[in-house]
Amino acid sequence: MTTTATPAIALRGVSKRYRFFALDDVSFRLEPGQILGFVGPNGAGKSTTIRILMGLVRPDAGDVEVLGCRMPEEQVRAKWDIGFVSEEMRLFPGSALGGHLAFVRSLFPGAWDDRYAARLLRRFHLHPEQRVRELSRGEQVKAALLLALARRPRLLLLDEPTAGLDPVARQEVIGELMEVLRDEDRSILLSSHNTLDVEQVCDQIVFIDRGRIVDSGDKEAFLERWRRLSLELPATIALPEVPGVVDVARSARTAVVTVNAFDEALPAAYQRVGAVVRDVQRMTLEEIFVATVMNRRKERGE
Amino acid sequence: MHAELTISQADPRPMYQQIVDQVCRRIAVGDWEPGQEIPSIRALAASTRVSVITVKRAYLELEHQGVLTTRQGRGTFVSENVRLQQDLREQELDGHLARAVDVGRELGLGTRELEQRLRKVIRQREEDR
Numbered sequence: 001m002t003t004t005a006t007p008a009i010a011l012r013g014v015s016k017r018y019r020f021f022a023l024d025d026v027s028f029r030l031e032p033g034q035i036l037g038f039v040g041p042n043g044a045g046k047s048t049t050i051r052i053l054m055g056l057v058r059p060d061a062g063d064v065e066v067l068g069c070r071m072p073e074e075q076v077r078a079k080w081d082i083g084f085v086s087e088e089m090r091l092f093p094g095s096a097l098g099g100h101l102a103f104v105r106s107l108f109p110g111a112w113d114d115r116y117a118a119r120l121l122r123r124f125h126l127h128p129e130q131r132v133r134e135l136s137r138g139e140q141v142k143a144a145l146l147l148a149l150a151r152r153p154r155l156l157l158l159d160e161p162t163a164g165l166d167p168v169a170r171q172e173v174i175g176e177l178m179e180v181l182r183d184e185d186r187s188i189l190l191s192s193h194n195t196l197d198v199e200q201v202c203d204q205i206v207f208i209d210r211g212r213i214v215d216s217g218d219k220e221a222f223l224e225r226w227r228r229l230s231l232e233l234p235a236t237i238a239l240p241e242v243p244g245v246v247d248v249a250r251s252a253r254t255a256v257v258t259v260n261a262f263d264e265a266l267p268a269a270y271q272r273v274g275a276v277v278r279d280v281q282r283m284t285l286e287e288i289f290v291a292t293v294m295n296r297r298k299e300r301g302e
Numbered sequence: 303m304h305a306e307l308t309i310s311q312a313d314p315r316p317m318y319q320q321i322v323d324q325v326c327r328r329i330a331v332g333d334w335e336p337g338q339e340i341p342s343i344r345a346l347a348a349s350t351r352v353s354v355i356t357v358k359r360a361y362l363e364l365e366h367q368g369v370l371t372t373r374q375g376r377g378t379f380v381s382e383n384v385r386l387q388q389d390l391r392e393q394e395l396d397g398h399l400a401r402a403v404d405v406g407r408e409l410g411l412g413t414r415e416l417e418q419r420l421r422k423v424i425r426q427r428e429e430d431r
Contacts, residue, residue: 178351181347182348218355277408
């Protein structure tokens with residue numbers, strides 16, 4: 001990966017304290033041309049982090065840079081090139097979609113792409129004549145995405161972009177997001193708890209739980225590190241200490257070992273003490289996510 | 303040339319491996335010919351709807367195997383001297399056997415036991431017919 005180009009996002013040691021919640025020392029980067037999946041349970045701090053990236057919230061500590069602009073100080077300059085879609089955004093219920101298009105077009109006269117907008121309307125099965133209050137929830141999400149996409153921002157910040165979409169609409173949206181990435185200067189951060197979507201399209205993964213980053217890295221490395229081993233062994237044998245073991249579920253004669261630092265030599269380590277390795281399974285991103293969160297909470301005694 | 307591959311999340315193989323296998327199959331059946339330019343990493347990622355990093359990993363693996371050649375600034379091509387159809391099928395077979403051996407080793411099976419297993423499977427398949 002190139003690291004010389006200006007990162008789309010660079011967060012360093014970002015903290016923000018609220019009465020019942022705190023973001024604590026959040027750091028991660030997003031390089032141009034990549035999609036970052038920002039994954040966490042409800043209330044983990046995803047939306048707060050995105051609001052900080054948008055310059056809507058000033059952190060108590062840490063550095064925030066978006067497209068080379070310091071946030072929130074240089075947010076006006078940065079926002080020309082950021083497309084932001086969140087669940088909380090509301091379109092004007094009484095206005096037609098076409099009015100929204102004309103409005104955003106007037107705000108971004110140089111950037112707005114009419115042909116792209118027309119294509120997105122077709123792809124998303126939307127019509128300029130439709131009034132917002134006549135649109136279903138899924139159609140409103142697609143309309144908000146269309147308004148963000150059609151001005152071709154260099155960075156898209158999407159808070160739960162596929163939440164509430166049916167499977168067909170979700171594929172349409174994912175398809176359009178991947179089209180954006182044909183251009184290696186454009187980047188997307190998407191927050192989601194749909195790990196299936198994240199596993200499919202994201203290059204970088206950041207896991208957040210209770211205001212803290214609990215793991216991050218490139219997706220392929222992530223999937224490669226984690227395995228679940230099914231062992232059979234006599235009840236008298238203790239399992240050896242092996243680095244990277246996150247969880248052991250042991251009954252008298254079987255054990256299921258979850259590791260986050262798998263390498264090919266690992267099964268042999270168990271065989272040496274007399275265990276039979278029945279299965280070595282890859283894990284889905286969802287399983288990895290749940291194991292990571294549970295493990296971190298256990299480590300902290302939460 | 304339709305570019306997209308089909309990636310299944312129900313497939314036990316990792317996504318990059320599915321891409322490697324499907325590209326090999328396209329070449330093996332002659333869909334993609336030696337010397338032919340194939341979609342760039344980003345183009346294939348977009349049409350297949352799978353992350354750039356996953357396609358990149360698959361292409362690296364294929365370059366490593368000598369199946370693809372990347373010419374800086376010009377694109378990605380099927381290697382001129384790519385081993386042809388029969389070869390690729392054989393390579394696919396070797397891949398399956400290698401994976402079977404890996405699983406056998408993980409299960410603690412020795413060479414003799416692996417051979418016995420293979421013979422047993424061959425017998426079963428013949429009886430099935």
